[in-house]
Amino acid sequence: MHYLGLYADGAFLSATLVKRHKRKIQIEWTRPLKSDVKPLYILAHEIDPNGHLLVTGLQSHEVLVRQLQMALSSNRAILSALPFQLEGLLPHSIEESVLQPIITRLSKKEAAITVLSSARKKISEHLNQWSEKEVDPDFVSCTPMALFRFARHLFPQDDALVVIHLGNREVCAIILSEGRLLEIVDTPFLVEPHHMERLVAFLMQKAPEKTPVFFTGPDAESSSSRFQLEKRLSPHFSLRLPPMERASEIPHAISIGLALDALHSDTHSTQFRTEPSAKLKKSHRRSLQHALFAGLCSFLSIMLIGGASIEGQKKGLLTELKESFPNSGSRLQPALQNAERSLLNTKPSPIPLMQARTASELLAWLSTHAELQDQQIVLNRVRYALEKYPRLSSPKIAPLVRVELELTTLSARLARDFRQALLADRNMIDQKRSVKWSNDDSTYRAVFYLRRAS
Known part of the structure; x- marks a missing residue:
């Protein structure tokens, strides 16, 4: 940059x-x-x-x-x-x-x-x-x-x-x-x-x-x-x-x-502009769409691992994505929820995969997170990965979800507040595992693990 x-x-x-x-x-x-x-x-x-x-x-x-x-x-x-x-x-x-x-x-x-x-x-x-x-x-x-x-x-x-x-x-x-x-x-x-x-x-x-x-x-x-x-x-x-x-x-x-x-972009930086420029607003909208798309891909991958038959839901979601992507992508959330309800009503799998937090839960949490509402902070990338999950041969393995976030902001204060919020969250984030944080100029990266769904 x-x-x-x-x-x-x-x-x-x-x-x-x-x-x-x-x-x-x-x-x-x-x-x-x-x-x-x-x-x-x-x-x-x-x-x-x-x-x-x-x-x-x-x-x-x-x-x-x-x-x-x-x-x-x-x-x-x-x-x-x-x-x-x-x-x-x-x-x-x-x-x-x-x-x-x-x-x-x-x-x-x-x-x-x-x-x-x-x-x-x-x-x-x-x-x-x-x-x-x-x-x-x-x-x-x-x-x-x-x-x-x-x-x-x-x-x-x-x-x-x-x-x-x-x-x-x-x-x-x-x-x-x-x-x-x-x-x-x-x-x-x-x-x-x-x-x-x-x-x-x-x-x-x-x-x-x-x-x-x-x-x-x-x-x-x-x-x-x-x-x-x-x-x-x-x-x-x-x-x-x-x-x-x-x-x-x-x-x-x-x-x-x-x-x-x-x-x-540190604690001494003085950003007097409270509303983002037109260029940063455009970047914010584009990044939100990319993050939603990445989350959707992760969600579909996880469901396929669990052995659920979701071909119909997949086609419907992709159609919805094409219609919504030119705008904000906000219509994806109802489609994701409908797909999950349909999957949960199917015959239970011997693998208790749904104990893990889903990608749609993660996206919903991020989209409403208080520290991410300021338009000066831009979410560039969301990666959802199952590091461990039950298998037919080992059904008792507890699922372990790793999340990687990349965000950009010129305000070190906003980045610091989001990091503190991650460290304090005991509902969504597994605090028994370390929350890693790094930055390069105005780009910040967070790596953490999600708690299992109760």
């Missing part, structure tokens, strides 16, 4: 293509563009329309950061208490906001929470602005997090850092402490002396002395603002320079950081 970061600031538009290859992050290219162009049209020969995710970001003045500390041992409890803790700390109501909490464990019973928030109105305006350029972003991050990602990518050994971005219009700074995003400040372009004084005073008050300072942005190398800031900050901070071979990335720091934020 490739990630295309797009950042517009005044007359400057930056595009960056990033990918992960064999666990290594590769910046494929960066491109400076004019802000009045349609970037996807200009870059059409360099990108695969279906093989990348589009990432944009809110600017620093559209985002607020708040720091909290809670004496709670459960992340779920923290998320539940968060709206009450933030009352009075935001200029807009919780209902009008999108919150992106970053939880850092200080101990088993205490956590530090960094909350990035933005008003829904600001996010809507951001999407409308990019829509004028015919861009429908799949992931909406923000400038402060992009600078955080870029700094961690360029200087992974630095847990404390001040990053100052000097853009055409956007001028902002972030403070990293202990590997966390601690503070952000935005200021109008430094045309008035008091603008620079405000920025310098903020940094001297919030950042520890001798913290390394690093400059990014198209004006970071030779602008007069850079030299004036260096002069004012040098008695208190040290200057951090990028490696020579990475100097060309400095003007594109934010577009690189935006792409990296989506690529990592």
Whole structure:
């Protein structure tokens, strides 16, 4: 998967293509563009329309950061208490906001929470602005997090850092402490002396002395603002320079950081878009159809193993599938249930196969699972397999059903919540056997066993 970061600031538009290859992050290219162009049209020969995710970001003045500390041992409890803790700390109501909490464990019973928030109105305006350029972003991050990602990518050994971005219009700074995003400040372009004084005073008050300072942005190398800031900050901070071979990335720091934020898809990732893009909606519908089809195939295979004669039901189900597949596949469920009722009314087999959970039960459970209802999480693949089952020669062998799921989401929180739900489920899942979980970028895989039907 490739990630295309797009950042517009005044007359400057930056595009960056990033990918992960064999666990290594590769910046494929960066491109400076004019802000009045349609970037996807200009870059059409360099990108695969279906093989990348589009990432944009809110600017620093559209985002607020708040720091909290809670004496709670459960992340779920923290998320539940968060709206009450933030009352009075935001200029807009919780209902009008999108919150992106970053939880850092200080101990088993205490956590530090960094909350990035933005008003829904600001996010809507951001999407409308990019829509004028015919861009429908799949992931909406923000400038402060992009600078955080870029700094961690360029200087992974630095847990404390001040990053100052000097853009055409956007001028902002972030403070990293202990590997966390601690503070952000935005200021109008430094045309008035008091603008620079405000920025310098903020940094001297919030950042520890001798913290390394690093400059990014198209004006970071030779602008007069850079030299004036260096002069004012040098008695208190040290200057951090990028490696020579990475100097060309400095003007594109934010577009690189935006792409990296989506690529990592971890607990620090900030996805402000609450409704999926048109491309992800289409992918979600297609994946649901494929999952239903795979589940149907598994169901038919299991019935054949049990020796039941289901040729008539099979033809009927396949006919139903052809009729339903162009839509959502929702009409498959009644057909599956009718087939099962018919099979259960036939002469009992000496093999007690129906003690196992059926594929249709699994599909019904997944289709109504609370943690899979968000359209930002896409179920790509469902595999149902009988690892053990009774035979005529060994009728007392208990059936053992193994399930493999593959899902995609850009929200690490949604993936984490689904994993926790799997670990807590004692009705459908056999907790005596391990629930395996792995991920590769934004693709997550779960392997578990089903409990026998009661």
